[in-house]
Amino acid sequence: MCFYCLEFFKVPDENRFDFVKIFGLLSVLLGFYFIEIFPDN
Numbered sequence: 358m359c360f361y362c363l364e365f366f367k368v369p370d371e372n373r374f375d376f377v378k379i380f381g382l383l384s385v386l387l388g389f390y391f392i393e394i395f396p397d398n
Contacts (some may be wrong), residue, residue, distance in 0.1 A: 364376075
């Protein structure tokens with residue numbers, strides 16, 4: 358995660374919105390993935 362945070366600060370302002378969209382999409386996919394693995398939580 359820290360790697361992605363460091364990459365975020367290297368991204369120019371005009372490209373930052375696309376980066377946020379991609380990061381958000383990955384976060385959602387990972388969230389569903391962990392929910393499928395751990396249905397107890």
